[in-house]
Amino acid sequence: MIPIKHQETRTILARIEGNTMEGAALRAAELEGADLRYATLQDADLTTAVLRKANLKGADLRGADLRGADLRGANLMRADLREANLTDADLSDANLVGANLQGALLTEALLVEANLRASSLVRAVLIRADLRGACLVRANFFGAALCGANMHGAVLDDADLEGARFDDRTFWPEDVAPEERLASRVTAYAA
DSSP states (O other): OEEEEBTTTOOEEEEESSSOOTTOBOTTOBOTTBBOTTOBOTTOBOTTOBOTTOBOTTOBOTTOBOTTOBOTTOBOTTOBOTTOBOTTOBOTTOBOTTOBOTTOBOTTOBOTTOBOTTOBOTTOBOTTOBOTTOBOTTOBOTTOBOTTOBOTTOBOTTOBOTTOEEOTTOBOOTTOOGGGGTOEEOSOOOO
8 A cells, every 4th residue: 555645744645455566446535735756657647636735746657637727836846747638627836846647638738827847748738728828948849730719818938839739719929920830720629
């Protein structure tokens, strides 16, 4: 049995049967402030879980289901979220510096004021995602789907937008000309 503890009080928030958290069933779990640094939660079901201010630094969340999860203010620095489903998740004010979000589904996700500096969003799906005020410095959006995304006020200095797809509903920061960075406008995109 593996206990999940609060990072400050060390109070046990949940227990996982078995000797691994890989594929764990934590749907709707209350894990606010949990200490999950470097945890292996690959393919875990964290649908609608509350992970506000949780420490997931360096966690392996490849293929995890985080649909509708509350990750506001969470530390996901250098976390591996490849192919994770974060549809409708709230990652506002989250620290995603250096996170790997390749192929992740972030449709309608909230990333308001999130820090995605130097993160990889290669082939990520950010359709209708809210990235207002996010730090996207040196983020790699190669081949990402940004149709309908709102990046008003986001900082995109040195971000790689080559091959990213956007449409007329995509809101860019005033100082960004996406076509000049090799992003591709699409006229219709099936979501």
